[in-house]
Amino acid sequence: MENKLQPEEIAKIKDFRQTTDQLIISFGEIEFEMQVLNMRKEEQQKKLVLLKANQDVYSKVLFEKYGNVRINFETGDIMKSEW
Numbered sequence: 001m002e003n004k005l006q007p008e009e010i011a012k013i014k015d016f017r018q019t020t021d022q023l024i025i026s027f028g029e030i031e032f033e034m035q036v037l038n039m040r041k042e043e044q045q046k047k048l049v050l051l052k053a054n055q056d057v058y059s060k061v062l063f064e065k066y067g068n069v070r071i072n073f074e075t076g077d078i079m080k081s082e083w
Contacts, residue, residue, distance in 0.1 A: 062071070068081045
């Protein structure tokens, strides 16, 4: 038994370590991007909640003004609701 690794064995181990280091860096970059995307997603969810609340308020305003009607949003025509 030899007391020292062969150069090709050392090279292989160094290659494994280098690949491991690259993966660690890559995973870190991916995690960072995921955090940024999660922050953007949360911002968009807040905007969606606000949009929905504004739509609900405006729907009530229109209901109070026109009653239970159907509205063609392309033309603005108001038709009596059948229900």
